[in-house]
Amino acid sequence: MTEYFSAAQDGSSSIDDDDEKLSIDDRIDSSIEATARIVDAGGDDDERRVEAALRPRRLSEFPGQTRVCDQLALVLEAAKRRGTPPDHVLLSGPPGLGKTTLALIVAAELEQPIRITSGPAIQHAGDLASILSSLAEGEVLFLDEIHRMARAAEEMLYLAMEDFRVDVIVGKGPGATAIALELPPFTVVGATTRSGLLPAPLRDRFGFTGHLDFYAVADLVRILRRSCGLLRVEATDAAITEIARRSRGTPRIANRLLRRVRDWAQVHGQGVADIAAAHAALALFDVDDRGLDRLDRAVLEALCRRFGGGPVGLSTLAVAVGEESETVETVAEPFLVREGFMIRTPRGRAAAPLAWQHLGLTPPPPELRTPQAWPLPLGDGDGRFGG
Numbered sequence: 353m354t355e356y357f358s359a360a361q362d363g364s365s366s367i368d369d370d371d372e373k374l375s376i377d378d379r380i381d382s383s384i385e386a387t388a389r390i391v392d393a394g395g396d397d398d399e400r401r402v403e404a405a406l407r408p409r410r411l412s413e414f415p416g417q418t419r420v421c422d423q424l425a426l427v428l429e430a431a432k433r434r435g436t437p438p439d440h441v442l443l444s445g446p447p448g449l450g451k452t453t454l455a456l457i458v459a460a461e462l463e464q465p466i467r468i469t470s471g472p473a474i475q476h477a478g479d480l481a482s483i484l485s486s487l488a489e490g491e492v493l494f495l496d497e498i499h500r501m502a503r504a505a506e507e508m509l510y511l512a513m514e515d516f517r518v519d520v521i522v523g524k525g526p527g528a529t530a531i532a533l534e535l536p537p538f539t540v541v542g543a544t545t546r547s548g549l550l551p552a553p554l555r556d557r558f559g560f561t562g563h564l565d566f567y568a569v570a571d572l573v574r575i576l577r578r579s580c581g582l583l584r585v586e587a588t589d590a591a592i593t594e595i596a597r598r599s600r601g602t603p604r605i606a607n608r609l610l611r612r613v614r615d616w617a618q619v620h621g622q623g624v625a626d627i628a629a630a631h632a633a634l635a636l637f638d639v640d641d642r643g644l645d646r647l648d649r650a651v652l653e654a655l656c657r658r659f660g661g662g663p664v665g666l667s668t669l670a671v672a673v674g675e676e677s678e679t680v681e682t683v684a685e686p687f688l689v690r691e692g693f694m695i696r697t698p699r700g701r702a703a704a705p706l707a708w709q710h711l712g713l714t715p716p717p718p719e720l721r722t723p724q725a726w727p728l729p730l731g732d733g734d735g736r737f738g739g
């Protein structure tokens with residue numbers, strides 16, 4: 353994550369004339385490589401450019417997340433009419449749901465420039481002070497992965513967000529003095545995959561918090577149709593629906609799978625992304641019928657086979673699948689929990705009945721089960737076991 357800025361410098365090629373926007377997107381997308389699974393972990397330049405080209409630029413072009421979008425539209429419109437910057441905006445949710453896209457949209461809707469940086473890039477309060485002191489009135493400051501900012505910078509940030517001033521320390525040792533520097537009003541847009549890690553004083557400085565949730569299939573269908581137009585891909589309705597259904601509710605994954613289905617159609621078919629191409633490409637890239645990918649299944653396999661269904665601590669589980677705890681927690685877990693494959697208990701993560709069923713495994717007999725892992729009796733008609 354620290355190569356955030358240097359990674360941007362080699363993103364020099366562009367696919368449209370909107371050069372500056374594109375280089376911003378390149379920079380942003382280089383910070384999300386960690387979540388680029390399925391195809392390749394690297395998220396090459398080409399993928400970044402395509403992603404940038406697919407980003408909606410306005411709220412009106414942004415499908416899904418209607419509640420957050422409506423609320424945001426109101427906040428932004430009111431601020432524009434008052435002629436003052438809006439409240440600071442915090443966007444939270446799993447990767448690939450549109451946090452960065454919405455941050456860019458906030459600036460576009462306000463017709464203000466946007467300054468982009470990320471928590472990991474701010475390791476000292478001084479880094480933040482120099483950014484803050486150079487902001488123009490009304491400018492939008494986008495802080496990606498805001499939960500990873502250094503503690504001293506966090507404190508400086510919430511003072512700046514509230515009072516629009518920073519205390520700059522001049523000199524060293526006992527003779528050092530703090531000089532208060534007034535800042536013009538500006539808007540912070542913070543994005544985080546882990547809002548729970550934000551200290552309460554910082555979280556409280558955001559007047560508007562939008563939590564992004566996984567997309568419904570119908571919204572992903574709209575997103576994919578739009579992407580087909582932009583990428584000039586011809587796809588059948590059945591193929592689009594199938595991709596949408598198997599994209600873990602995530603636009604980034606949907607767009608990526610669409611490109612792989614297109615590739616398959618070009619190489620093996622007649623160039624039209626149809627249902628046969630969709631099935632073949634999804635199988636090739638290990639996306640199963642419920643949209644789970646290799647990491648998701650590795651987590652479930654470990655839970656069921658190695659830990660007898662759990663509960664097991666997050667870090668133990670992460671070691672078992674050879675991933676960082678944070679990756680398991682922010683990337684795999686939210687979807688697995690939401691779809692009823694996994695349960696979070698006070699003693700750790702546990703496999704839900706659906707996990708055993710999905711893997712084709714037989715759960716251990718009742719006397720060997722840990723109660724937390726089996727909060728509900730099997731097959732009691734709550735729909736979860738029916739899958």
Ligand SMILES: Nc1ncnc2c1ncn2[C@@H]1O[C@H](COP(=O)(O)OP(=O)(O)O)[C@@H](O)[C@H]1O
Pocket residue numbers: 384403404406407408413414415416446447448449450451452453454575603604605607
């Ligand atoms: N609502 C949406 N409509 C269309 N495309 C979207 C939407 N949300 C996300 N995307 C696409 O998914 C990609 C990832 O979105 P991004 O904003 O970078 O996610 P995040 O910052 O939450 O990880 C973007 O490049 C964009 O193409």
Ligand SMILES: [Mg+2]
Pocket residue numbers: 380384451452453496543
């Ligand atoms: Mg992002």
